Amino acid sequence: MALVAAPGHVWAEGRTLTTSDVVTIKVVGQPDLDTATRVEPDGTINFPYIGRIKAAGMTEDALARIIEKRLAARQIVTEPHVLIEVTNFGTQVTIQGQVNSPGAFTVDRTTNLSQLLARAGGLRDTATTVTIRRQGPHGPVTLRYDGKDLVSGKINGDRVFIQNNDEIYVDQSPFYYVYGYVGHTGEFPLIRPLTVQQALSIAGGISPLGTDSRMWIKRRQADGQTMEVPASLDDEVQPSDTIIVNERIF
Known part of the structure; x- marks a missing residue:
């Protein structure tokens, strides 16, 4: 029975x-x-x-x-x-790139992208695109989200749910470089559109010995060659640009 x-x-x-x-x-x-x-x-x-x-x-x-x-x-x-x-729970995911604590994580409950990014220490200031790669029912699937929109809430990361074996990579923002007679030379993240004047301001401005009338930009072309072109304060900075501020002629 x-x-x-x-x-x-x-x-x-x-x-x-x-x-x-x-x-x-x-x-x-x-x-x-x-x-x-x-x-x-x-x-x-x-x-x-x-x-x-x-x-x-x-x-x-x-x-x-x-x-x-x-x-x-x-x-x-x-x-x-x-x-x-x-x-x-058996879910394992990895997150690499521009987060403060990259690595592999065991997800022991239903988890969304916002929660996972928080566990990874949050996005760095140099973060741009957040890419999720996973295996879908019909093959590989790639999802991309703008990091700034996730931080601002324009994209609701609470609605993006993590799945087993997700691979997440956070891209780094492009850089530009400033050398010559400025407050601080070196490499700077290009996290938003900038003019040469704005880029120089971020680099501490033109020093008393420098001049904005004798500036150059070294810029990589599509064919991989580098060209040196005159620069004005209103020019838009492009990724990998090197801005060179020359000495004032007295």
Whole structure:
């Protein structure tokens, strides 16, 4: 005679399962069938009297319904009601590039992009595009988000959910360089459109010995060659430009 389970239960949709998740499966009123099992690399779990069941990619709710149907079909339990809970999460993601603490992270609960970036120490000032690469049902998928828009809230990172084995890379902003008679020479991030005048201001301005009438820009061309062109204060700075401020002629 088949066993009779306890009254019904209302289920939420639940989390989507992934490989290495550990799930606890309870058949209400049937403690002998309570099972803790891991989602194997092939995406399956093993359940008493049923055998192997595909679990990866299914929600907790969907998997519970399948187990109920199979228990009922094999007359193991009459009108079974199954509860599934993920007790150990197997999701692993990596984040590299312009974050303060890059590395690999275990995601032990439903996690969005904003939360993951926070765990990685947040975006650096030099961060630009945030790229997520993942394996979709029909092949590789690439998602790109503007880092500034994520920080400002223009793009809601709370709505971008992380999946198992996601690879996230945060690009670095381009740079420009300033040399010669300025307050501070060196490399500067080009995180927004700048004129030469604005770029020089960031570099501490033209020193008393320098002049804005004898400036040059070394600029790389599309063919890889570098050209040196006269520069004015209103010129727009391009990535990898080198601005050279020469000495004033007295």
